[in-house]
Amino acid sequence: MDKLTAMRAFMTVADQGSFAAAARQLGLSRSQLNRQVLWLEDHLQVTLFNRTTRRVSLTHTGKAYLENIVPLLDNLHDTEAQLQQGQTGLRGVIKVNAPMSFGLSHLTPAVLAFMQQYPDIRVQLELSDEKRDPLSNQFDVTLRIGKPESNPALIEHDITHTSRRIVASPDFLAKYGEPTEISQLATLPCLQYGSLLHGNYWDLMHQRTAMRVKINGVLSSNNGDVLKQAALQGRGLAFLPTFIVGDAIGQGALIPVLEAYQPEKLVISLIYPPNRHMALRLSVFVKFMQDAFEDNDFIVG
Incomplete structure (x- = not known):
């Protein structure tokens, strides 16, 4: 029997979750499809499916085999499609x-x-x-x-x-004034990416010298959009990529500060x-x- 055909039969049964549905998709009878899968199991000397009267499920070996052959068969189809139809296929x-x-x-x-x-x-x-x-x-x-x-x-x-900027809202700057020294970050409210428990600091750069600066973290999050919203509300200084805050900077809703300490992109x-x-x-x-x-x-x- 053609091994490639048997592999595709196995993959279709795994995808459909039943021999009946897979047979309909492939245009085969259930007995034909079953013979192809049995041949593959015999060829590999493993059991690929747990079979009951009500359902079919992959064995642990079947899952591992499926994970490895799907890229192979997809790559084969990609190559054929490129030759026959171009990349649109x-x-x-x-x-x-x-x-x-x-x-x-x-x-x-x-x-x-x-x-x-x-x-x-x-x-x-x-x-x-x-x-x-x-x-x-x-x-x-x-x-x-x-x-x-x-x-x-x-x-x-x-x-x-992307570059990164330390930014604050106009309301925040009106309340606290614009910081001019990085030492002020230790006392001004700051919005921290990550966890407050794992270090309140920002990695900045000044005149091509890297520096780790202590900050006064008042809010932490593992999502930059959360910190952006907090900065827009004047809750603190945020240190974020410009793909998150670039639009707000362009609109004047957030103001870059301490520009001399901008880190590498x-x-x-x-x-x-x-x-x-x-x-x-x-x-x-x-x-x-x-x-x-x-x-x-x-x-x-």
């Missing part, structure tokens, strides 16, 4: 992880434009401010904001950059392990995002 799933704020305000519109151009590619976009391991099999590609990765086990593609990049590199749909996705953000550096000032 690409299909499959791209699982993307990105930080919440950038994902909502900037990445989502680009992803929707990508799906418009490649309607047969499905995107699973998970937004979370929790840092995920890009080497896990949970995601195909991870959007990371920070210093360039130094991990040789990862492939990294820069898509844009951050890289916004897409990273993924080398075993994902062969997926044509992922290469197309990365190139689309690079083009989408080519003229959109989030640099203010």
Whole structure:
């Protein structure tokens, strides 16, 4: 029996959750489909499905096998589609992880434009401010904001950059005055990204010298939009990327202060392990995002 056909039969049963539904999708009889899956199990010398009279579920071995063959079969389809139809024939799933704020305000519109151009590619976009391991099999590609990765086990593609600013509302500055020395951050109310328990400080730079500055943290959050809202209400000074506060700065709702202590810009990049590199749909996705953000550096000032 053709091994590739059996693998596709197995994948379809796993996707549909039943032999009957998978058989209908493939245009086969249940007995034909069952023979293909049984042949594959016999060939591999493993049991891929738990079978009862009411349901079919993957065994632990079946789950591991499925996780490994889906990229292979999708890549095979991508290659065939490129040869036969061009890149518009690409299909499959791209699982993307990105930080919440950038994902909502900037990445989502680009992803929707990508799906418009490649309607047969499905995107699973998970937004979370929790840092995920890009080497896990949970995601195909991870959007990371920070210093360039130094991990040789990862492939990294820069898509844009962002600067960061210390900002405050006009009402805050009217009440406390504009700070002129970073030592004032130890007493003025500050809005901290992260946890107050894990250190009240900001990493700044002055005349190309990095410095860690103690702050008076009155509110902490793992989401930059929360801190932006607090800053707009005059609750404190915020130190945030300009992809979050750039619009408010442009409107005069937030005012940059202590500009001489601006740190280096951050890289916004897409990273993924080398075993994902062969997926044509992922290469197309990365190139689309690079083009989408080519003229959109989030640099203010």
